[in-house]
Amino acid sequence: MERLFDTGEAARRRTGVPPSQAPLPVRMRPRSLEELLGQDHLLGEGSALRAAVETGEPHSAILYGPPGSGKTTLARIIAIACRGAFEEFSAVNAGRAEVRAVIGRAEERRSAADEPTIFFLDEIHRFNKAQQDALLPAVEEGLVTLIGATTENPYFEVNSALLSRTQLYELRPLExxxxxxxxxxxxxxxxxxxxxxxxxxxxxxxxxxxxxxxxxxxxxxxxxxxxxxxxxxxxxxxxxxxxxxxQRKALTYDREGDRHYDYISAWIKATRASDPDASLYYLAVMLEGGEDPRFVARRMVILASEDVGNADPQALVVANAAADAVDRVGLPECRLNLAQAAAYLALAPKSNASYRGIQRATAHVREHGAKPPPSYLQDAHYPGAQRLGRGIGYVYPHEEPGGLAGQPVMPEGLEAERFYEPTDRGFEAELGRRLEAIRRHLGEPGRSSG
CATH class of the missing domain: 1.10.8 (Helicase, Ruva Protein; domain 3)
Structure with a gap:
C-alpha cells in the first residue's frame, strides 16, 4: 500500500527540509480531527465527512475556504486514515500530463490489488476547463477519489460537471x-x-x-x-x-475571485441602504485590495440609475463625473473622487421606479411580443412613406396648449398599461405630481400596472 503520508514523523515530505527546521505553522499542523479547530459544522459527531475520515473511505470532495482555515490539513488527516494510495499535487505546477499519470497509476493499483487511490489536488481553481475535464471519467467511475482544495468560490472556478460528482464542504475562517x-x-x-x-x-x-x-x-x-x-x-x-x-496584514481580497463579487455586492447594498460609512468602508477594502477603480466607477453609474433614479437625477451626473475623474486622474488620487461619489449616492434619496418600470415593460414585451406603434408615430422621412400611411396625422405637442397632445402614443390595445410609477421621494415626488397633472389635463383614464 502506497502512502505519501503516514502517522508520525516518518511521513514523506514534499521538500528536504527536516521537520525540526520547518516553520512553526508546518510543525504545528494538526495531525488528527481532535487537533483540528473551527470546523465543527463539518466534522461534528455523526457527520458524513467525519465518518468518511474515521472509516478511511473518503468520498470525492471539494474543500472550499479562506487561507489558513485547514483545507490542506484536513486532506492530510484523511491521508493518514485512508485505506489506499494517496497522491498529492498542486494545480500550480501540475497539468493534464500529471493527471493522466495519476489516473494511470490508479488503474494499475485497481487491477493489481483492487487498491483505491485518493488524489489531493490543492488550488484546484487554477486548473482550466480542459484540465478539470481530464479528471471527470476517473472521478465519475470511482477510479479516483478526488479531494480538491480551493480558496475561490467553486461555483465560479470549478466545472459544474466536476462539482456534480463531488461533495462541497465550506470551511470557515477560524475565530x-x-x-x-x-x-x-x-x-x-x-x-x-x-x-x-x-x-x-x-x-x-x-x-x-x-x-x-x-x-x-x-x-x-x-x-x-x-x-x-x-x-x-x-x-x-x-x-x-x-x-x-x-505587520500590516495583506487583505484577503482577490480581484479575480469571489471576494471581488462579495465586496462589490456589499458596497451596492450598503449604499442602497443609505449608510455612507459602510459604503466608504467597502470602497476602501476594494481599493486597498487592488480592485480596478474603473470597475467600481461603472457600478456607481449603474447604481445611480437603478437605486437613486429620479429621486435625485443629479446622482447620475455625480457618478459619471467620478467615472470621468478615474480615467483622468487615476490612482491613488481618484479614490477621493470615488469617495465623494459614494457618500453622495449613499445619502441621496432612493427610488427604483425607473428600474422597475423597464423591468415591467421588458416582461410585457417578452410575454406578449412587440406591438407596432401607431402609424402616425412611424418613420416618415423616406420616399414613399406617405403612400404607406406613415406619419400621417401626427400631432406635434409643441403646437398644442401646454405642450401636450392628446394623441395616443402607446400601441393599440396597450393604452391602459402603466410601467413607470413614481415614488414620493426626493425630486421624483415632483415628477409624480406632474404626471398626475398631465393625465388630468388629457383626461386620460387610469392605467393598469404592466
Whole structure:
C-alpha cells in the first residue's frame, strides 16, 4: 500500500527540509480531527465527512475556504486514515500530463490489488476547463477519489460537471478563540512548538489572535517572528513586538475571485441602504485590495440609475463625473473622487421606479411580443412613406396648449398599461405630481400596472 503520508514523523515530505527546521505553522499542523479547530459544522459527531475520515473511505470532495482555515490539513488527516494510495499535487505546477499519470497509476493499483487511490489536488481553481475535464471519467467511475482544495468560490472556478460528482464542504475562517488556542498550544509543546519560550504578554497573544484574519498560518508565523525578536533583544514579547511581527496584514481580497463579487455586492447594498460609512468602508477594502477603480466607477453609474433614479437625477451626473475623474486622474488620487461619489449616492434619496418600470415593460414585451406603434408615430422621412400611411396625422405637442397632445402614443390595445410609477421621494415626488397633472389635463383614464 502506497502512502505519501503516514502517522508520525516518518511521513514523506514534499521538500528536504527536516521537520525540526520547518516553520512553526508546518510543525504545528494538526495531525488528527481532535487537533483540528473551527470546523465543527463539518466534522461534528455523526457527520458524513467525519465518518468518511474515521472509516478511511473518503468520498470525492471539494474543500472550499479562506487561507489558513485547514483545507490542506484536513486532506492530510484523511491521508493518514485512508485505506489506499494517496497522491498529492498542486494545480500550480501540475497539468493534464500529471493527471493522466495519476489516473494511470490508479488503474494499475485497481487491477493489481483492487487498491483505491485518493488524489489531493490543492488550488484546484487554477486548473482550466480542459484540465478539470481530464479528471471527470476517473472521478465519475470511482477510479479516483478526488479531494480538491480551493480558496475561490467553486461555483465560479470549478466545472459544474466536476462539482456534480463531488461533495462541497465550506470551511470557515477560524475565530480569534480558535487562533488563541493554537498559539497556546505552540507555546506549550516543546517538541513541535516553541521550546522554552520567553515571557509573552497576554495582550500580545490577543493581538495576534484578533488581527490574523482567521488565518492560523499568519498567526503562528507572526508568533515565531515575535519570539525571535524578543530573544534577540532580551525582552518579553510585548504588544509592540507582536504588532511589529504581524505587520500590516495583506487583505484577503482577490480581484479575480469571489471576494471581488462579495465586496462589490456589499458596497451596492450598503449604499442602497443609505449608510455612507459602510459604503466608504467597502470602497476602501476594494481599493486597498487592488480592485480596478474603473470597475467600481461603472457600478456607481449603474447604481445611480437603478437605486437613486429620479429621486435625485443629479446622482447620475455625480457618478459619471467620478467615472470621468478615474480615467483622468487615476490612482491613488481618484479614490477621493470615488469617495465623494459614494457618500453622495449613499445619502441621496432612493427610488427604483425607473428600474422597475423597464423591468415591467421588458416582461410585457417578452410575454406578449412587440406591438407596432401607431402609424402616425412611424418613420416618415423616406420616399414613399406617405403612400404607406406613415406619419400621417401626427400631432406635434409643441403646437398644442401646454405642450401636450392628446394623441395616443402607446400601441393599440396597450393604452391602459402603466410601467413607470413614481415614488414620493426626493425630486421624483415632483415628477409624480406632474404626471398626475398631465393625465388630468388629457383626461386620460387610469392605467393598469404592466
Amino acid at each position: 480569534p478563540g480558535h487562533i488563541r488556542r493554537l498559539l497556546d498550544r505552540a507555546l506549550a509543546d516543546p517538541e513541535r512548538g516553541i521550546p522554552d519560550p520567553p515571557e509573552i504578554e497576554p495582550a500580545a497573544l490577543e493581538l495576534l489572535a484578533e488581527r490574523s484574519g482567521g488565518d492560523a498560518r499568519i498567526a503562528l508565523s507572526a508568533l515565531e517572528r515575535a519570539v525571535e525578536t524578543a530573544r534577540a533583544g532580551g525582552h518579553p514579547v510585548d504588544l509592540d513586538t507582536a504588532e511589529d511581527a504581524l
